[in-house]
Amino acid sequence: MTPSSYPVVRLRPKAEARAIRHGFPWIYANELVTDRRTRALPPGSLAVLQDDARQPMGLVAVNPTSKIIARMLDRDPAAVIGADWFTARITAALAHRDRLYRRPFYRLIHAEADGLPGVVVDRFGAAAVIQPNAAWAERLLDPLADALRAATGITTLVKNASGRTRALEGLDDVSEVLSGAADAPVEVPMNGATYLADLTAGQKTGLFYDQRGNQRFAQSLAKDARMLDVFCHVGGFSLAALAGGARSALAVDSSQAALDLARKGAEASGLADRFDTRRGDAFKVMEALAGEGRTFDLVICDPPAFAPSKQALAAGLRAYERVARLAAGLVAPGGYLGLCSCSHAADLDGFRAASVRGIGKAGRRAQLIHTGFAGPDHPQLPQLAETGYLKALFFRLLP
Numbered sequence: 334m335t336p337s338s339y340p341v342v343r344l345r346p347k348a349e350a351r352a353i354r355h356g357f358p359w360i361y362a363n364e365l366v367t368d369r370r371t372r373a374l375p376p377g378s379l380a381v382l383q384d385d386a387r388q389p390m391g392l393v394a395v396n397p398t399s400k401i402i403a404r405m406l407d408r409d410p411a412a413v414i415g416a417d418w419f420t421a422r423i424t425a426a427l428a429h430r431d432r433l434y435r436r437p438f439y440r441l442i443h444a445e446a447d448g449l450p451g452v453v454v455d456r457f458g459a460a461a462v463i464q465p466n467a468a469w470a471e472r473l474l475d476p477l478a479d480a481l482r483a484a485t486g487i488t489t490l491v492k493n494a495s496g497r498t499r500a501l502e503g504l505d506d507v508s509e510v511l512s513g514a515a516d517a518p519v520e521v522p523m524n525g526a527t528y529l530a531d532l533t534a535g536q537k538t539g540l541f542y543d544q545r546g547n548q549r550f551a552q553s554l555a556k557d558a559r560m561l562d563v564f565c566h567v568g569g570f571s572l573a574a575l576a577g578g579a580r581s582a583l584a585v586d587s588s589q590a591a592l593d594l595a596r597k598g599a600e601a602s603g604l605a606d607r608f609d610t611r612r613g614d615a616f617k618v619m620e621a622l623a624g625e626g627r628t629f630d631l632v633i634c635d636p637p638a639f640a641p642s643k644q645a646l647a648a649g650l651r652a653y654e655r656v657a658r659l660a661a662g663l664v665a666p667g668g669y670l671g672l673c674s675c676s677h678a679a680d681l682d683g684f685r686a687a688s689v690r691g692i693g694k695a696g697r698r699a700q701l702i703h704t705g706f707a708g709p710d711h712p713q714l715p716q717l718a719e720t721g722y723l724k725a726l727f728f729r730l731l732p
Contacts, residue, residue, distance in 0.1 A: 339381045339410075342371050342395060342403060346385040353382075353390060353405065356716040358445045360393065360403035372397045376503055377472035381410045394450065394469030398503045404450035404467060414473065419480035422448045427484060430456075430710055438521050439710040440542045441485070446714040451498070454481065455538040457519045457530055460489035462538035463511075466498040478511055489513030491532045497641065508533070518594060520601060524549050525576035527601040528567055529594040536566060536591070543707035544569050544635065547673065547725040550703055551633055552577035554669045554727075558630035561585070561622070561663060563615050563656075568595030568608075570633040570671070575604040579631070584610045585618050619659040632660050633671040640676035649676055650687040657691025664697070666732035673725045681724050688726055703727040 344350055348364035349357070360382065365371065374380065376396040381389055382403060389410040393403040406414060426447045430439045441461065442454035451467025461481065465471045478490055490511040499506060510533065518529040521540055530539035548570050555574035562571035565584035572595070575582050584595050592610040599608035611618055615636065634656050640649025657672055664670050670692070674684045681704070692699045705725035707713075713720040 339379055339392065340370070340374060341383055342366070342374075342380045342393065343383045343387065344385050344390075348385070350384045350390070352716070356714070358405045358450055358714065358717060359401045360405075362400055362402040365402050367397065367402070371395070375472075377468035377470075379406070379414060379469070394467065396468040396502060399468070399501060404445075404469065406450065406469070416476055416480055419477050420484055423480055423484040429712075433709055436522060437485075438523065438542070440708075441710075443711050443720070445717055446712040446720050449477075451502070452477070453538070455540070455542060456485065456487070457521060457532065457539070459487055460491070460513065460515060460519060460532060461485070461487045462491045462493050462532050464493045464496070464538065466496065466502065466504075468502050468504060471502075471504055474511075482512065487513075489515050489532075491515050493538055495537065518597070524552055524573040525602075526568075526572035526604065527598055528569070528572060529598045529601065530567065531590070531594060534590070535594070536588075540567060541569060543675075543711045543723050544673070544725070545710075546708045547671070547705040548573040550705055550725075550727065551631065551669075551671055554631055555579040558668075559628075559665075560631045561629040561633070561660075563619065563632070563634040563660065564636045565595060565610075566591050566635070568598050570635065571595070571608065572598050572602060572604065574631060574633075575599070575607055576602060579607065581607050581609070583629075584608070585615055586610075586612065587614055588612075616655065616659060619663060623659070623662050627663065628665040628668070629663055630665050630668040631671075632664050632668070633673070634660050635671075635673040635675075638676040639674070640679040643678050646676075646678045646683070649679055650683055653679070653684060653687040654691040654694070657688045658695045659691075661692045661695035661697045661699075661730060664730045666730070668730055669702075670699070670728045670730055671725060672728075673723070675723050677719045677722045679724075680718075684724050685726060688728075692728065692730070698731040699728040700731065701726060702729050 391408045441456045453464040521528040556578040560574040560582040571582035571584045599605040639652040707723040
């Protein structure tokens with residue numbers, strides 16, 4: 334579409350126009366005039382956003398079926414969303430990652446924070462996984478993918494369509510390989526270990542880069558430690574701990590496929606002789622380990638999002654408290670406990686309070702020694718709290 338042909342959508346008089354002008358990227362359904370013409374726009378349509386005084390505010394992507402009815406794409410209402418526009422956004426994101434990392438293994442696009450709302454791209458060397466989690470990105474996936482390949486030189490591109498976000502946008506859950514071949518796990522060097530990422534059948538994009546810095550901090554506590562990695566996925570914390578000199582690591586997950594990749598990563602890293610796995614429900618496994626009288630010098634728990642929405646917050650905080658209580662009971666006197674949350678709805682204060690309650694209910698006293706967040710390849714948009722989703726708390730449990 335040309336700028337002159339964009340339809341117009343308009344804010345209601347009481348909408349938060351000031352917040353949008355100051356960088357907030359979302360317009361909710363109750364903030365927009367949803368007349369018959371607006372409701373008829375196909376999901377992913379581009380439109381000029383006006384305030385209630387009919388002054389243009391920028392170019393937005395509209396999805397009348399979503400609670401987030403519009404997402405700001407460009408402050409210039411005449412912007413052309415095409416190859417050059419995508420290339421400029423991707424090139425800017427790439428320059429930041431190239432400054433941070435010597436090798437091309439990182440989150441390349443972190444949605445709104447990188448100017449591509451709802452779009453996530455994780456890079457694995459010559460391959461990448463894209464999550465087009467907004468209707469506009471699904472609609473313009475071909476030019477977006479072309480620009481991504483041209484800017485980075487990747488040869489394999491996988492579309493991952495899993496997750497609740499796409500469902501909220503009214504999108505399908507059909508994943509596919511868009512180009513190249515992704516028929517074997519990719520080796521990912523990180524924190525002195527080698528991880529195996531399954532780009533087509535793994536969870537999300539296959540690896541969680543956001544924990545890289547927190548795994549590095551756990552690694553600093555790991556020398557000669559007996560380590561327990563609960564909700565381990567492909568061995569994120571346990572392999573980092575072993576690379577940092579841990580005496581042993583036990584990795585726990587409910588997914589046998591994830592544990593198999595973790596073990597292959599341990600083998601590729603030359604750490605398999607100190608690495609063991611246990612499959613099962615994390616809560617039941619922690620209870621079983623307590624019954625066996627097991628203790629560890631370093632325990633890390635990195636569960637899935639227990640509070641993915643405000644409606645799930647209360648139950649999610651109770652689950653985080655239970656994790657903390659069970660895990661604290663497995664930490665040897667003077668040992669360390671790391672607790673993580675990737676829940677958008679649970680802010681740092683709430684998560685910290687739930688964790689401290691759990692530690693207290695286990696009869697333990699603790700010092701909070703470090704608070705971690707997602708790495709710099711997951712930049713936060715200051716106006717959007719949801720981009721600061723990851724929290725990691727590290728405690729020393731006193732003798």
